[in-house]
Amino acid sequence: MNQYLLLTFIINTFCFSFVHAQNKTKVIHSSDAGADDYVTTCVLALEESVDVKAIIITNADCIPEYGLSAYGKLVSFLNQAIPYGLSASRTWNQFPWHWREDTIRVHEIPCLAPFEHIQPELIFDGNPLFIETLESSQESEIAIIATGPLTTLSDILKNHPHLKSKISALYWMGGAINVPGNITDAPINKKALNDKAEWNVFADAFAADWIFNNTTFDIFLVPLDVTNYAKITPNFLDELRKQKESGLLSAEFILSAYQAVCDLELYYMWDVVTAVVFTHPEFFEEPVLKRLKVRTEQADHGVIISDDEGRDVHVYFRFKNDDVTPFHQYILDLAATKLYPSELKNWSLASPES
Numbered sequence: 115m116n117q118y119l120l121l122t123f124i125i126n127t128f129c130f131s132f133v134h135a136q137n138k139t140k141v142i143h144s145s146d147a148g149a150d151d152y153v154t155t156c157v158l159a160l161e162e163s164v165d166v167k168a169i170i171i172t173n174a175d176c177i178p179e180y181g182l183s184a185y186g187k188l189v190s191f192l193n194q195a196i197p198y199g200l201s202a203s204r205t206w207n208q209f210p211w212h213w214r215e216d217t218i219r220v221h222e223i224p225c226l227a228p229f230e231h232i233q234p235e236l237i238f239d240g241n242p243l244f245i246e247t248l249e250s251s252q253e254s255e256i257a258i259i260a261t262g263p264l265t266t267l268s269d270i271l272k273n274h275p276h277l278k279s280k281i282s283a284l285y286w287m288g289g290a291i292n293v294p295g296n297i298t299d300a301p302i303n304k305k306a307l308n309d310k311a312e313w314n315v316f317a318d319a320f321a322a323d324w325i326f327n328n329t330t331f332d333i334f335l336v337p338l339d340v341t342n343y344a345k346i347t348p349n350f351l352d353e354l355r356k357q358k359e360s361g362l363l364s365a366e367f368i369l370s371a372y373q374a375v376c377d378l379e380l381y382y383m384w385d386v387v388t389a390v391v392f393t394h395p396e397f398f399e400e401p402v403l404k405r406l407k408v409r410t411e412q413a414d415h416g417v418i419i420s421d422d423e424g425r426d427v428h429v430y431f432r433f434k435n436d437d438v439t440p441f442h443q444y445i446l447d448l449a450a451t452k453l454y455p456s457e458l459k460n461w462s463l464a465s466p467e468s
């Protein structure tokens with residue numbers, strides 16, 4: 115290749131990369147570091163149309179030190195320079211300790227082990243990262259994918275209200291509208307619980323109520339009504355196993371993360387559904403616009419009700435034609451096209467974009 119052709123190739127490659135990066139939708143993943151949250155981050159990072167600008171962990175469905183360390187390994191494994199940090203915000207109701215132990219098992223996943231020493235220093239105060247990411251963004255540029263309680267987001271927007279305008283929309287896994295809640299699944303005295311709340315709302319109904327009452331960006335709610343369809347089926351696990359056996363590392367990670375779950379019978383792909391509502395809304399029936407309110411009193415803490423005085427929320431209730439197959443296939447397709455072991459020899463954490 116002569117010098118002119120080489121220069122043209124370099125310019126074209128640069129322009130393509132620049133335009134491609136410009137066209138990506140920018141997101142912040144507000145995670146709480148459960149096994150499903152890690153698969154969600156993996157899906158968002160592997161999806162070509164998405165640019166994950168930051169991952170902020172709320173101390174909820176996790177053991178925070180392990181959660182943070184596992185995220186360091188996962189970001190290195192994905193070979194993407196996504197900054198991440200642990201929020202200093204604290205929820206109202208803690209998730210059961212027994213469930214939070216899933217984080218340790220995700221941390222110990224064998225295919226993440228080679229990346230232990232690549233991870234950068236652990237960031238124990240993630241709120242400044244959240245704030246800086248919003249500050250440096252354009253108006254309405256960032257979508258928030260929230261797969262845990264809204265504690266961190268509400269704390270940040272209470273203290274920095276001008277940052278609300280940087281958010282295009284909130285996609286939140288939370289609530290149970292026309293179906294029973296799931297907090298009574300927990301090994302907790304039932305007197306402390308109600309049968310209508312979902313965990314991400316119950317963990318901090320005050321935060322959810324504040325977001326509902328003090329923001330105007332679109333909220334797309336992904337409640338149990340739709341996630342109840344997204345079981346981790348034996349067939350889905352078998353397909354991931356086949357992909358793992360053919361050497362696909364991303365399939366191995368997703369399979370390992372779900373195998374790390376302490377009680378798969380109670381487990382759904384809650385958070386991954388939320389990410390896929392964002393990336394592929396065509397897999398779902400159109401959301402229904404409802405006026406909703408969050409109950410915060412003790413007896414009904416975390417219950418979301420319809421109320422004429424409530425806030426407009428776009429609610430996803432069903433997969434299109436009640437068919438979950440395209441959703442599962444999409445995850446398998448992402449896992450099948452990325453991260454072969456042969457790429458490991460060139461592994462180094464990508465440089466952060468300037």
Ligand SMILES: [Ca+2]
Nearest residue numbers: 148151261262
């Ligand atoms: Ca979660």
